[in-house]
Amino acid sequence: SSELTQDPAVSVALGQTVRITCQGDSLRSYYASWYQQKPGQAPILVIYGENNRPSGIPDRFSGSSPGNTASLTITGAQAEDEADYYCNSRDSSGNHLIFGGGTKLTVL
Amino acid sequence: QVTLKESGPVLVKPTETLTLTCTVSGFSLSKPRMGVSWIRQSPGKALEWLAHIFSNDEKSYSTSLKRRLTISKDTSKSQVVLIMTNLDPVDTATYYCARIVDAYYYFMDVWGKGTTVTVCS
Numbered sequence: 001s002s003e004l005t006q007d008p009a010v011s012v013a014l015g016q017t018v019r020i021t022c023q024g025d026s027l028r029s030y031y032a033s034w035y036q037q038k039p040g041q042a043p044i045l046v047i048y049g050e051n052n053r054p055s056g057i058p059d060r061f062s063g064s065s066p067g068n069t070a071s072l073t074i075t076g077a078q079a080e081d082e083a084d085y086y087c088n089s090r091d092s093s094g095n096h097l098i099f100g101g102g103t104k105l106t107v108l
Numbered sequence: 109q110v111t112l113k114e115s116g117p118v119l120v121k122p123t124e125t126l127t128l129t130c131t132v133s134g135f136s137l138s139k140p141r142m143g144v145s146w147i148r149q150s151p152g153k154a155l156e157w158l159a160h161i162f163s164n165d166e167k168s169y170s171t172s173l174k175r176r177l178t179i180s181k182d183t184s185k186s187q188v189v190l191i192m193t194n195l196d197p198v199d200t201a202t203y204y205c206a207r208i209v210d211a212y213y214y215f216m217d218v219w220g221k222g223t224t225v226t227v228c229s
Contacts, residue, residue: 002171015121028211031213032213033213033214033215033216035155035216037155038126038154042204042220042222043155043204043214043219043221045216045217045218045219047211048211048213048215048217049211049215072171084152086155087155087166088155088215088216089168089213089214092145095168096157096168096169096170096171097145097154097157097160097168097214098157099147099154099155099157100154101154102154102155102176
């Protein structure tokens with residue numbers, strides 16, 4: 001399969017924990033990376049590899065990737081975490097990249 | 109500090125060819141296991157990966173757009189160029205370039221701000 005599937009929208013109460021998932025066959029072979037995009041801005045990398053955060057990304061962001069599902073977890077969601085989140089990985093051939101359709105996170 | 113900046117025309121006519129340039133600073137296009145990706149986003153839509161090129165000149169293209177895309181780099185100028193032929197209004201989008209890192213899995217750790225291209229007659 002050459003697709004990554006994400007839920008279109010997820011909501012979380014302020015301070016609570018939310019998990020955003022990404023499903024695809026290629027995730028059995030390759031780790032996903034996760035990108036946060038706020039309106040009118042370029043995406044930024046928040047998680048890559050097994051569970052790595054770039055410098056400057058708060059430690060409330062974490063990742064996991066069992067089987068064909070990658071997850072981005074925000075523990076103690078903040079208002080500033082409201083954004084679109086995209087997963088990305090190599091496809092099953094390993095030769096191309098694919099993005100999930102994105103998840104719009106609302107912090108209530 | 110690593111930065112990337114996209115440049116190119118704002119308005120293109122249908123059937124014309126689009127040439128986009130990504131100028132990088134803070135890293136070399138000859139650095140092993142690194143390269144530049146192009147990604148686009150149509151208004152209100154998801155991100156779409158287009159192509160990437162690595163320091164060893166390894167290239168890869170989106171399967172659906174492969175016939176229309178050409179990616180190249182000029183290491184001495186710190187530039188990566190993406191050419192897209194036969195533009196259509198559906199190609200209207202913000203085009204981003206990003207540094208891509210090959211750690212067996214790939215990730216794009218620094219992105220440009222994007223350049224918006226409108227295809228219209």
